[in-house]
Amino acid sequence: MCLGVPMRVIDGDDMSALCEGAGRAERISMLLIGAQPPGAHVLVHLGTAMRVLEEEEAALIAAALAGLDAALAGRTFEAHFADLIDREPQLPAHLALSDEPDPGALALGPRRRQA
Template structure:
């Protein structure tokens, strides 16, 4: 399984940026999305920023990853998925069954 991790840009340029997230900081390739201002949130996969995230989406992804970690450790994880409590999860449009 491949996962993208949300990180926040600290400083960088068109080529790379120092980013922090998931309890660590590292230099990330910015070649796919270009330079981003300090404070911008990016989705990182295998050391490369794949896309820019809104702050709320970055927080939801980070919470879900913490929830997965808690579940794998045998701890309570439901609080990490607060956006799913009391609602039925919806598939993205491209995965939803067609009405044909």
């Protein structure tokens, strides 16, 4: 499984940036997203910034990765998933049951609709 890690830009240009996150600093390729200002959050995969993140999304991803690390180490992990505790899972709209016919779909059974 491949995971992206949120990092914060310290300094850089169109080609690369020094970024910090997950307890380390490293030079990241910025070729896919272009230069970002210091303080910007980016999602990094294999040394390349894949997309810009809002601060809240970066924090949620970092918490989820910390929770995964805690679970793998046998520690409690629930606090890392506070945004998911005490709520029902939500299906994406394209997976929810629907009573409306889909003219482009094969007639294989009931459609899913949004809850």
